[in-house]
Amino acid sequence: MKGRQVTIKDIAAELGISASTVSRALKDHPDISVETKKAVNELAEKLNYKPNVLALSLRQSRSKIIGVIIPELIHHFFSSVISGIDDLAYANGYSVMIAQSNESFEREVNETQVMLSSRVAGVLVSVSKKTKNFEHFQVLEDNGIPVVFFDRVSKEMKMDKVVVDDFDGAFKAVDYLIKTGCKRIAHYGTSMHLLIGKNRHNGYLHALFKNNIPIDDSLIFKCDDYDEAWYLTEKLIKSGNMPDGIFAVNDITAIGALQAVKHLGLRVPEDISIVGFTNGRISTMSDPPLTTIEQHGYEMGQIAVRILLNRLEKDEEEHEPETRVIKTDLIVRESTKQI
Amino acid sequence: MKGRQVTIKDIAAELGISASTVSRALKDHPDISVETKKAVNELAEKLNYKPNVLALSLRQSRSKIIGVIIPELIHHFFSSVISGIDDLAYANGYSVMIAQSNESFEREVNETQVMLSSRVAGVLVSVSKKTKNFEHFQVLEDNGIPVVFFDRVSKEMKMDKVVVDDFDGAFKAVDYLIKTGCKRIAHYGTSMHLLIGKNRHNGYLHALFKNNIPIDDSLIFKCDDYDEAWYLTEKLIKSGNMPDGIFAVNDITAIGALQAVKHLGLRVPEDISIVGFTNGRISTMSDPPLTTIEQHGYEMGQIAVRILLNRLEKDEEEHEPETRVIKTDLIVRESTKQI
DNA sequence: AACGTCATCGCAAACGTTTGCGAAATTCCC
DNA sequence: GGGAATTTCGCAAACGTTTGCGATGACGTT
Incomplete structure (x- = not known):
C-alpha cells in the first residue's frame, strides 16, 4: 500500500x-x-x-517540463493554445506546467521565479495586459531557459515570438464590412501597448484608408470585454452617433455589442453589422452567428512548442530571435450583410 | 548570458x-x-x-507539483476547474502540471505513468468517457500518490471525490420546466456509466415522478454535443414527436437544440423551453439566453485542491475516502417560460 | 605460458539540497 | 582558571540516476 x-x-x-x-x-x-x-x-x-524524472533532471540539470504562463485559463482562445501545446509536448515526451497570471503583473513575475526554481526546459508565455516591463523574462533567458512568446507580445522584446497576423486579420474584417456596404465603422480595441491591440487598430485604419473612408476618432474606443461593450454600444446608439458596423477586438466584445444592439430593437446585420476576432466556440452560438476572424489558437500552441524544441536541441551558439506569423481567416456568418 | x-x-x-x-x-x-x-x-x-526544487524534491522524495488529468482543455467547465485549482495551488506554493487525455483511455493511462515518474505530490482527475477501469489510479495510490476525482467519477472507485449534486441539479431544472407548464420534456443525456450521466438522468426521472408525469422513453436520448443535438432536435420535431421542453446534459447540447428549434421556425420558450447544465460563458450569449444550472467549476477545483492538501498533511494512517457534494443553482434566463 | 581482446560488470562521483552529528570557538559560572 | 554550557559552523550522508573508468574473468592467439 x-x-x-x-x-x-x-x-x-x-x-x-x-x-x-x-x-x-x-x-x-x-x-x-x-x-x-x-x-x-x-x-x-x-x-x-x-x-524518477526528478533525479534524472537533477543529474543532467535539465527537466522535461515546458512552462506556460498565460493571463487567463478560462478563455476559449487560451485554452485552445494550451491544448495545442499539451498535445505536441506530450508527443515529444515533455510535460506541461501551467500558471495563470490573472492579468496581474506581480503574479506573472512570481510565476517566472517558479519556472526558474523548477528548472523547466523552456517557457511559453502570453503576457498580461499590465506588463510593460520584460526584465523577468530576460532573467529566464540569462539563466539558460529559452522563452517563446505567443499572441500577446511586445515589440521591445528581442525573443522568439509567434503571433497571428493581426494587421491582416483586422484589415480583412473591416474591408469585408466596407464591401458589404458599411460606411461608419466603429472599432472596439484593447490596450495599444499590446502589439495585438496596435496591429488590429492599424489594420482597421488601413482598410478605411484603402477604401477612401475618412477616419472618425469618435468611433474608436478602448473596449475589450462583454459588459464594457454592452454599455458602450448602448451609449453610442442613444447618443445619435450610431455606427453601421462594428469591428471588435475579440468575440466576447463583439457579442456584447450584438446583444446591446438587439436589446435596443435594432437589427444585426441590417442596422449594424458586427465582426469579432478569434472564432471561439461562442461565435457560432450567438444569434445571429458571428462573422469573425479565425485565429488558429491550437496551431499557435503547436508552433510555439516546435520553436522551443528546436532551440533546445541546438542549444549552443548565439541565436537569432525569430518571429512566426500565422495567417488568419475571415469566417463569414450572419452578423454581417451579404457582399 | x-x-x-x-x-x-x-x-x-x-x-x-x-x-x-x-x-x-x-x-x-x-x-x-x-x-x-x-x-x-x-x-x-x-x-x-x-x-532548485528538483534537488529539494529528490531529497525529501516529494515534489510540490499537483498533477491534473482532464479529458479536454477546451471546455469552459474544465478550464474553470483548472483555474480554481491553479489559484489555490499557487496560494499554497504548489505548481500545476496538466495533461489532457483527449477522451482517450490509453493516453489517460500514460498520463498516470508520467505523474508517477514525475513524483507529483498528488493527482486530481476527471476521467475520460471511455474509462471503465480504474487500476491505473489505484497504482498511483499504491505508490503513495493521493488521487482526488472531480466531476466525472465512478461509483466503484473508493477514493476521494468532489462532485456536483447532479441529481438535485437535474431535478431543479426539470421541476422548473414542469412548473412553467411543460408536459412533454425530453432529456438529452450522456453515457450512463458516468455517474454524472446517471445522476442527471435520475434527477430528470424523479422530477417527472414527483409531478405525476408519466415517463416517455421516446423522449430520452443519449446526446451530448452540439451537432448531435441539432440533428436530433430537427428529427424529433419533424417526426411529430415534438417535446415542449428539453433538458440537456450541458449548455452546448442545449444550444444545439435551441438553434435547431429556431431554425425550424419555432419559438423558444413559447413552443419549446430549453434548460442546459453548467452555466458556461455561452449560456448568456445565446438568443434567448439559456436557463441553466450553475455548476461552480471554479469552486470545485478549489475544493479538490483543499482535500488533496489535507491528505498530504496528515499523510499517515489509513484514510477514509470522502465525497464532497457541491450544491447547484438554477439560473433562470429566457429560454424558459415564466412561472 | 604469456599476452591481448572481449564481454560483463561495479565503483564512485556528480547533480543541489537538507540535516544529524560532532567540532571548534566562545562565553559563562563559581 | 577549570569545567561546562553555548554559539556557530562544517562533514558527510542521503535522495535516484547516469557514466567514465577501472576491474574481473573468460577466451583466443602466438
Whole structure:
C-alpha cells in the first residue's frame, strides 16, 4: 500500500547486481549481457518501476517540463493554445506546467521565479495586459531557459515570438464590412501597448484608408470585454452617433455589442453589422452567428512548442530571435450583410 | 548570458563558508549568526539565487507539483476547474502540471505513468468517457500518490471525490420546466456509466415522478454535443414527436437544440423551453439566453485542491475516502417560460 | 605460458539540497 | 582558571540516476 516508489536500487538489490548495471540494462546498453537485461526488464515490469524524472533532471540539470504562463485559463482562445501545446509536448515526451497570471503583473513575475526554481526546459508565455516591463523574462533567458512568446507580445522584446497576423486579420474584417456596404465603422480595441491591440487598430485604419473612408476618432474606443461593450454600444446608439458596423477586438466584445444592439430593437446585420476576432466556440452560438476572424489558437500552441524544441536541441551558439506569423481567416456568418 | 543557474555552492564558495551554512542561513536557522545570515541573504539576492526544487524534491522524495488529468482543455467547465485549482495551488506554493487525455483511455493511462515518474505530490482527475477501469489510479495510490476525482467519477472507485449534486441539479431544472407548464420534456443525456450521466438522468426521472408525469422513453436520448443535438432536435420535431421542453446534459447540447428549434421556425420558450447544465460563458450569449444550472467549476477545483492538501498533511494512517457534494443553482434566463 | 581482446560488470562521483552529528570557538559560572 | 554550557559552523550522508573508468574473468592467439 502506502509505499515508496520502486527505484533502480531496489531492482539491483533483489537481483544482487549493481545499480549501474540495472541502469544500463534498462536502456539496452551493449555492455550488458542479454540474460541480465532480460532479468532486469522483467523485474522492472513486475515491480512497476518508473524512472524518477526528478533525479534524472537533477543529474543532467535539465527537466522535461515546458512552462506556460498565460493571463487567463478560462478563455476559449487560451485554452485552445494550451491544448495545442499539451498535445505536441506530450508527443515529444515533455510535460506541461501551467500558471495563470490573472492579468496581474506581480503574479506573472512570481510565476517566472517558479519556472526558474523548477528548472523547466523552456517557457511559453502570453503576457498580461499590465506588463510593460520584460526584465523577468530576460532573467529566464540569462539563466539558460529559452522563452517563446505567443499572441500577446511586445515589440521591445528581442525573443522568439509567434503571433497571428493581426494587421491582416483586422484589415480583412473591416474591408469585408466596407464591401458589404458599411460606411461608419466603429472599432472596439484593447490596450495599444499590446502589439495585438496596435496591429488590429492599424489594420482597421488601413482598410478605411484603402477604401477612401475618412477616419472618425469618435468611433474608436478602448473596449475589450462583454459588459464594457454592452454599455458602450448602448451609449453610442442613444447618443445619435450610431455606427453601421462594428469591428471588435475579440468575440466576447463583439457579442456584447450584438446583444446591446438587439436589446435596443435594432437589427444585426441590417442596422449594424458586427465582426469579432478569434472564432471561439461562442461565435457560432450567438444569434445571429458571428462573422469573425479565425485565429488558429491550437496551431499557435503547436508552433510555439516546435520553436522551443528546436532551440533546445541546438542549444549552443548565439541565436537569432525569430518571429512566426500565422495567417488568419475571415469566417463569414450572419452578423454581417451579404457582399 | 547563457548561464548555469546559481546554486547554494556558488554562494558558499564566494563567501568561503560551507553549503550547509548557506542552506541554514537561508531558512533562518537559529544556529547561524546574524552576520552570516545577512551576508548570505544579500549575496543570494544579488546573484538572484532560486532554490532548485528538483534537488529539494529528490531529497525529501516529494515534489510540490499537483498533477491534473482532464479529458479536454477546451471546455469552459474544465478550464474553470483548472483555474480554481491553479489559484489555490499557487496560494499554497504548489505548481500545476496538466495533461489532457483527449477522451482517450490509453493516453489517460500514460498520463498516470508520467505523474508517477514525475513524483507529483498528488493527482486530481476527471476521467475520460471511455474509462471503465480504474487500476491505473489505484497504482498511483499504491505508490503513495493521493488521487482526488472531480466531476466525472465512478461509483466503484473508493477514493476521494468532489462532485456536483447532479441529481438535485437535474431535478431543479426539470421541476422548473414542469412548473412553467411543460408536459412533454425530453432529456438529452450522456453515457450512463458516468455517474454524472446517471445522476442527471435520475434527477430528470424523479422530477417527472414527483409531478405525476408519466415517463416517455421516446423522449430520452443519449446526446451530448452540439451537432448531435441539432440533428436530433430537427428529427424529433419533424417526426411529430415534438417535446415542449428539453433538458440537456450541458449548455452546448442545449444550444444545439435551441438553434435547431429556431431554425425550424419555432419559438423558444413559447413552443419549446430549453434548460442546459453548467452555466458556461455561452449560456448568456445565446438568443434567448439559456436557463441553466450553475455548476461552480471554479469552486470545485478549489475544493479538490483543499482535500488533496489535507491528505498530504496528515499523510499517515489509513484514510477514509470522502465525497464532497457541491450544491447547484438554477439560473433562470429566457429560454424558459415564466412561472 | 604469456599476452591481448572481449564481454560483463561495479565503483564512485556528480547533480543541489537538507540535516544529524560532532567540532571548534566562545562565553559563562563559581 | 577549570569545567561546562553555548554559539556557530562544517562533514558527510542521503535522495535516484547516469557514466567514465577501472576491474574481473573468460577466451583466443602466438
